[in-house]
Amino acid sequence: MSIILSETEAKALLQKVLAYSKADECEINLLGEERGNLRYARNEVSTSGSLVNQNLSVQSAFGKKVGVATIDEFSDESLEKVVRRSEELAKLAPENPEYMSVLEPQTYLKSSGFFESTAGIDAGKRADAVANSLELSRGKNLTAAGFLDNQKGYSAIMNSKGLFAYYPSTSVNFSLTVRTPDGTGSGYIARGYSDINKLDTAAATTIAIQKAMGSMHAKALEPGKYTVILEPTAAAVLLENIYFNFDARSADEGRSFLSKPGGKTKLGDKIVDERVNIYSDPTHPDLPASPWSGDGQPLQKVSWIEKGVVKNMVYSRYWAQKNNVQPVPQPSNVIMEGGTATMEELIRSTKQGILVTKLWYIREVDPQTLLLTGLTRDGTFYIENGVIKHPVKNFRFNESPVIMLNNLEALGKSERVVSTESDQNYLVPPMKIREFTFSSLSDAV
Amino acid sequence: MKRRDFIQLAGLGTGAFMMPAFAMGRNVSPEAFLEKSVDVAVKKRLADAALNAAKSGGASYADVRIGRYLNQFVVTREDKVQNIVNTESYGVGVRVIADGCWGFAAVVDVHNEAQMAKAAEDAVAIAKANARLMKEPVQLAPQKGFGEVSWKAPIKKNAFEVPIKEKVDLLLSVNDAALKNGANYVNSVLFLVNEQKYFASTDGSYIDQDVHRIWPIFNITAIDPKSGKFETRNALSAPMGMGYDYLQSNPSDKITGVTTRYNKGYDMLEDAIAAARQAKEKLTAKSVEAGKYDLVLDPSHLWLTIHESVGHPLELDRVLGYEANFAGTSFATLDKWQSKNFQYGSKQVNLVADKLQEGSLGAVGWDDEGVNTKKWDLVKDGVLVNYQAIRDQAHIIGEKESHGCCYADSWSSVQFQRMPNVSLAAGKTPLSVDEMIKDVKKGIYIIGDGSFSIDQQRYNFQFGGQLFYEIKDGKIAGMLKDVAYQSNTQEFWNSCTQVCDEKDYRLGGSFFDGKGQPSQSSAVSHGSSTTRFNGVNVINTARKI
Numbered sequence: 001m002s003i004i005l006s007e008t009e010a011k012a013l014l015q016k017v018l019a020y021s022k023a024d025e026c027e028i029n030l031l032g033e034e035r036g037n038l039r040y041a042r043n044e045v046s047t048s049g050s051l052v053n054q055n056l057s058v059q060s061a062f063g064k065k066v067g068v069a070t071i072d073e074f075s076d077e078s079l080e081k082v083v084r085r086s087e088e089l090a091k092l093a094p095e096n097p098e099y100m101s102v103l104e105p106q107t108y109l110k111s112s113g114f115f116e117s118t119a120g121i122d123a124g125k126r127a128d129a130v131a132n133s134l135e136l137s138r139g140k141n142l143t144a145a146g147f148l149d150n151q152k153g154y155s156a157i158m159n160s161k162g163l164f165a166y167y168p169s170t171s172v173n174f175s176l177t178v179r180t181p182d183g184t185g186s187g188y189i190a191r192g193y194s195d196i197n198k199l200d201t202a203a204a205t206t207i208a209i210q211k212a213m214g215s216m217h218a219k220a221l222e223p224g225k226y227t228v229i230l231e232p233t234a235a236a237v238l239l240e241n242i243y244f245n246f247d248a249r250s251a252d253e254g255r256s257f258l259s260k261p262g263g264k265t266k267l268g269d270k271i272v273d274e275r276v277n278i279y280s281d282p283t284h285p286d287l288p289a290s291p292w293s294g295d296g297q298p299l300q301k302v303s304w305i306e307k308g309v310v311k312n313m314v315y316s317r318y319w320a321q322k323n324n325v326q327p328v329p330q331p332s333n334v335i336m337e338g339g340t341a342t343m344e345e346l347i348r349s350t351k352q353g354i355l356v357t358k359l360w361y362i363r364e365v366d367p368q369t370l371l372l373t374g375l376t377r378d379g380t381f382y383i384e385n386g387v388i389k390h391p392v393k394n395f396r397f398n399e400s401p402v403i404m405l406n407n408l409e410a411l412g413k414s415e416r417v418v419s420t421e422s423d424q425n426y427l428v429p430p431m432k433i434r435e436f437t438f439s440s441l442s443d444a445v
Numbered sequence: 446m447k448r449r450d451f452i453q454l455a456g457l458g459t460g461a462f463m464m465p466a467f468a469m470g471r472n473v474s475p476e477a478f479l480e481k482s483v484d485v486a487v488k489k490r491l492a493d494a495a496l497n498a499a500k501s502g503g504a505s506y507a508d509v510r511i512g513r514y515l516n517q518f519v520v521t522r523e524d525k526v527q528n529i530v531n532t533e534s535y536g537v538g539v540r541v542i543a544d545g546c547w548g549f550a551a552v553v554d555v556h557n558e559a560q561m562a563k564a565a566e567d568a569v570a571i572a573k574a575n576a577r578l579m580k581e582p583v584q585l586a587p588q589k590g591f592g593e594v595s596w597k598a599p600i601k602k603n604a605f606e607v608p609i610k611e612k613v614d615l616l617l618s619v620n621d622a623a624l625k626n627g628a629n630y631v632n633s634v635l636f637l638v639n640e641q642k643y644f645a646s647t648d649g650s651y652i653d654q655d656v657h658r659i660w661p662i663f664n665i666t667a668i669d670p671k672s673g674k675f676e677t678r679n680a681l682s683a684p685m686g687m688g689y690d691y692l693q694s695n696p697s698d699k700i701t702g703v704t705t706r707y708n709k710g711y712d713m714l715e716d717a718i719a720a721a722r723q724a725k726e727k728l729t730a731k732s733v734e735a736g737k738y739d740l741v742l743d744p745s746h747l748w749l750t751i752h753e754s755v756g757h758p759l760e761l762d763r764v765l766g767y768e769a770n771f772a773g774t775s776f777a778t779l780d781k782w783q784s785k786n787f788q789y790g791s792k793q794v795n796l797v798a799d800k801l802q803e804g805s806l807g808a809v810g811w812d813d814e815g816v817n818t819k820k821w822d823l824v825k826d827g828v829l830v831n832y833q834a835i836r837d838q839a840h841i842i843g844e845k846e847s848h849g850c851c852y853a854d855s856w857s858s859v860q861f862q863r864m865p866n867v868s869l870a871a872g873k874t875p876l877s878v879d880e881m882i883k884d885v886k887k888g889i890y891i892i893g894d895g896s897f898s899i900d901q902q903r904y905n906f907q908f909g910g911q912l913f914y915e916i917k918d919g920k921i922a923g924m925l926k927d928v929a930y931q932s933n934t935q936e937f938w939n940s941c942t943q944v945c946d947e948k949d950y951r952l953g954g955s956f957f958d959g960k961g962q963p964s965q966s967s968a969v970s971h972g973s974s975t976t977r978f979n980g981v982n983v984i985n986t987a988r989k990i
Contacts, residue, residue: 042766042767044578046767050550050571123575175962176770186769262673361900361901363896365986398986
């Protein structure tokens with residue numbers, strides 16, 4: 001049997017495992033995946049590999065005593081053993097006061113994240129896709145370093161109350177850095193898709209080449225506050241720090257940027273510009289994602305920030321019950337709505353500003369204000385009177401994405417990007433921001 | 446496991462969205478940790494099956510890593526145990542050179558020769574598919590085989606043998622002490638690692654190794670409800686290549702002063718009490734005035750600056766461009782090294798790479814491509830003298846053998862050049878911290894690591910910390926907050942004027958040095974004594990939202 005089980009096969013396997021259970025409650029998570037990657041640098045392949053993985057995890061509960069055991073062998077004997085082991089662990093465990101009973105059967109939205117095209121990628125296809133990229137960089141006497149990574153897999157869940165969910169998915173991520181031989185220019189591109197037919201490594205390479213050649217011999221500008229245009233790849237790594245910190249419990253406890261004096265939170269408060277709308281939707285065709293969370297809760301379209309106002313925070317089932325509200329599970333994707341401007345219009349309407357194509361090494365400096373630091377990288381340009389004048393040396397910034405979204409000037413159209421920090425895929429628009437704080441210069445290219 | 450995954454799992458972040466699934470192994474009972482690993486004779490038989498299949502498939506070189514990786518996390522907050530996670534991951538990675546190109550394949554839970562041979566064949570197929578993208582074949586520095594050998598971390602008390610209850614009791618007592626001393630919240634975690642690694646290669650090595658690591662940590666939050674401000678203070682522990690003995694500290698392991706710091710034994714309870722008081726004190730501490738200061742940096746802080754501004758730029762794969770698409774390249778280019786007079790730092794600066802140092806995270810007998818480990822100079826009397834290189838890079842810097850710093854974070858990851866322990870040698874002249882501070886007119890004394898960021902060629906960096914003390918006319922003048930310093934690597938190390946002597950030498954480090962695509966974590970230590978840097982730019986990080 002293939003590592004990637006069909007819905008019917010997964011259901012049958014889970015039913016078999018559940019039949020061994022003698023606990024008050026039992027929940028089983030199952031996954032299988034196949035991955036392949038090709039890495040190249042200095043215009044030739046460096047390392048590459050493949051990985052086959054499967055895993056079945058059983059959670060047994062007696063009252064509020066819980067045990068988890070996991071196995072990666074699926075023989076009948078092993079399956080029974082893993083159930084028994086989780087039950088033994090549960091009996092030995094201290095009571096977990098935050099344990100929540102498993103869910104009743106749920107209804108899920110339909111989301112299509114599995115593409116046969118991507119599932120069929122093999123070592124030869126990866127080499128072809130990379131060859132298309134290498135040909136261009138070698139032809140221009142530039143140096144390319146890149147990475148192509150594909151995955152197909154599924155996850156499934158079943159519990160003793162009859163809940164069952166199954167979600168198959170595929171993904172392919174491609175990233176590339178092109179450098180000029182004299183080391184003064186560098187350009188980057190990253191693309192992430194569920195369907196490899198959307199990936200054009202040659203077209204992506206052409207953009208990285210343009211950025212590399214266009215960023216040669218950058219001039220130094222004084223650090224300070226500038227109007228910036230952030231390409232989606234640059235904006236994503238700042239915005240995700242907002243997403244990572246949307247937990248209601250931390251906000252209620254007074255240790256989040258969403259906390260307010262006196263034990264209150266900013267739920268319902270306007271925290272950023274009214275043009276900011278951030279939501280999640282597992283059925284979005286450009287960013288399909290699992291329609292259920294790890295504990296089987298259905299995921300639907302949820303608005304997090306609407307017209308600049310905090311509409312929802314993430315409530316675990318335990319924290320929701322304690323506060324007498326509905327649980328809001330962690331989303332499986334995040335989308336920021338865009339505006340109508342094209343990149344050209346954003347640039348044309350800028351009197352003086354900096355075009356930032358990528359940011360690097362983002363770290364939180366202060367959790368209270370979400371102040372972040374990091375640097376520009378792989379193509380930073382000075383804009384004057386609506387045109388790109390010349391490349392500029394890289395800057396270090398110290399800025400909070402919350403302050404940034406208050407200083408919003410304009411939004412472009414959202415596109416799918418891969419975070420260069422977390423590898424997550426998002427839909428993010430390019431954005432123009434005033435008074436973005438650059439605090440020092442870097443010599444790095 | 447990535448740093449963010451760890452922060453989420455350990456409850457140290459306030460994170461909410463998209464907590465990743467933990468694909469680091471299967472959960473097992475603690476008793477399973479004590480089950481003996483697969484017998485060495487069986488591992489040899491399995492390894493030979495892969496090596497033979499690789500050779501008959503056309504590989505000119507092959508190595509096999511059979512790995513059993515055990516992790517245990519005990520996670521608590523306040524008076525609750527949040528999670529006890531025991532994971533075991535067992536599998537095989539086979540690496541080959543065929544048609545002059547690397548190929549790699551990994552398979553979970555391998556038990557028979559047929560599975561081994563299949564993995565080897567897959568690796569050869571990948572190598573052959575990619576060989577057409579190669580311009581020059583891989584060149585490996587020669588390496589003699591060691592036959593059947595083994596290495597074991599010199600631990601005194603295997604942490605996996607300590608009952609869970611004892612660990613839970615320790616963490617809950619730490620939390621209780623913190624709450625009694627003014628903390629509003631406290632998360633504490635005990636993180637244990639055991640890597641049981643078997644390596645075999647067509648060079649004739651069969652190497653069995655047993656590596657242990659321990660990292661006790663906490664994060665304490667103090668809140669001022671009126672203003673809504675909060676401050677945190679993290680543990681001043683270090684991750685160590687030690688057993689549970691690290692948690693049994695003796696008075697000789699303690700360095701007293703403005704706050705107590707720890708050497709080879711950590712008193713978690715005592716540190717938590719100090720941390721709770723200090724987190725509260727931070728709420729009303731003076732916000733720093735931006736400007737130039739002389740910095741006195743404690744080893745619990747300086748390790749991270751060494752890691753980012755010395756460890757990474759001297760990785761030869763970065764220098765050559767192999768990491769250009771992710772971690773970046775390096776300012777420390779080959780021409781600077783070839784000049785033999787590139788002044789990386791002042792004359793006081795001696796930086797050494799070391800894979801032997803006892804108790805460190807990097808210590809092993811052999812690296813993950815069967816090279817015996819060693820110690821070598823990187824920067825001598827301030828001058829750049831060497832890099833960190835592995836077998837397929839040694840020829841590029843004219844060396845005949847690898848430095849022995851190749852590592853993979855799992856059986857499922859391909860091994861590549863990783864940072865050895867990189868440390869600043871202690872000063873040769875007797876000098877204590879008090880004597881160093883006495884001489885500083887306008888300075889800041891920084892203890893513990895905080896936020897960190899550096900550019901992709903390792904010029905410009907910014908570091909925070911846990912505790913900041915103002916130094917005025919040779920005396921500690923009180924606590925500061927909102928402090929971060931920015932500098933340029935070469936400028937910074939050339940502003941080093943004094944290094945305390947070996948009595949103050951301690952290790953810091955991390956389990957989560959990230960590099961490579963797919964990203965891999967490596968555990969690494971960095972030692973130093975307290976060190977002074979003159980005229981460094983300090984910024985104020987306070988903002989309003």
